[in-house]
Amino acid sequence: MTDAFTRTVQLSTEFIENGDPLGWFEALYATANGDPTAVPWARLTANALVLEWLDRGLIRGKKAIVIGCGLGDDAEELAKRGLEVTAFDISESAIAWCRKRFPNSPVSYQVADLFALLEAWKGAFDFVLESYTIQAMPPELRSQVIPKIAELVAASGQLLVICRGREPEQPLTTVPFPLTRTELAGFEQAGLSAVEFEDLCEPETVRRFRILYDHARF
Numbered sequence: 001m002t003d004a005f006t007r008t009v010q011l012s013t014e015f016i017e018n019g020d021p022l023g024w025f026e027a028l029y030a031t032a033n034g035d036p037t038a039v040p041w042a043r044l045t046a047n048a049l050v051l052e053w054l055d056r057g058l059i060r061g062k063k064a065i066v067i068g069c070g071l072g073d074d075a076e077e078l079a080k081r082g083l084e085v086t087a088f089d090i091s092e093s094a095i096a097w098c099r100k101r102f103p104n105s106p107v108s109y110q111v112a113d114l115f116a117l118l119e120a121w122k123g124a125f126d127f128v129l130e131s132y133t134i135q136a137m138p139p140e141l142r143s144q145v146i147p148k149i150a151e152l153v154a155a156s157g158q159l160l161v162i163c164r165g166r167e168p169e170q171p172l173t174t175v176p177f178p179l180t181r182t183e184l185a186g187f188e189q190a191g192l193s194a195v196e197f198e199d200l201c202e203p204e205t206v207r208r209f210r211i212l213y214d215h216a217r218f
């Protein structure tokens with residue numbers, strides 16, 4: 001039997017090669033048939049890097065949005081901590097799965113595409129969480145997706161980005177596609193400013209960046 005990661009690489013490669021770089025997410029969730037072990041990023045618990053950051057108590061506002069929320073654990077965690085949370089994903093099956101997992105949740109789960117944001121969401125959120133969505137898209141989309149994420153952040157809002165990190169000379173092969181500092185500078189070009197940039201290296205080879213941004217004018 002093919003493991004979840006191999007299946008993810010196969011599906012994403014096939015969709016990307018066919019010119020549909022966002023279509024594989026729905027295909028993956030739909031064919032998982034409710035089995036989280038078929039979704040490589042599904043931990044069924046909030047991301048430890050999010051939890052550790054939240055424990056610092058730095059969040060200023062109340063209205064939060066979770067980008068590419070997957071199975072909803074980070075969104076639920078934010079709601080538990082008193083935030084008013086919207087969480088969206090391009091995959092209908094992922095959102096249906098969130099609603100099934102958390103039937104009484106205060107989180108507003110929505111099917112939405114980052115590339116076609118609702119006008120009402122622009123500049124509307126005090127806290128925006130982006131973890132692992134950018135790296136799941138082909139690098140050619142980075143210059144488009146980063147400004148879209150920045151658009152969600154309110155004038156006095158904060159954005160937390162968590163992603164795999166790499167040096168420019170490190171080759172990109174298949175998903176996940178780690179980001180460079182230069183690519184992340186797109187957030188600054190979009191009007192945000194990095195308050196803290198953490199370069200986190202885990203045992204083995206996984207390198208992650210965790211960056212807090214706010215509005216340069218704030």
Ligand SMILES: C[S@@+](CC[C@H](N)C(=O)[O-])C[C@H]1O[C@@H](n2cnc3c(N)ncnc32)[C@H](O)[C@@H]1O
Nearest residue numbers: 025041068070089090091113114131132133136
């Ligand atoms: C690698 S997963 C990460 C999920 C979750 N954020 C986490 O940290 O576990 C990327 C998620 O982004 C969603 N996604 C990809 N492209 C998207 C888009 N254009 N708009 C909204 N969600 C998107 C996928 O469906 C998937 O759930």
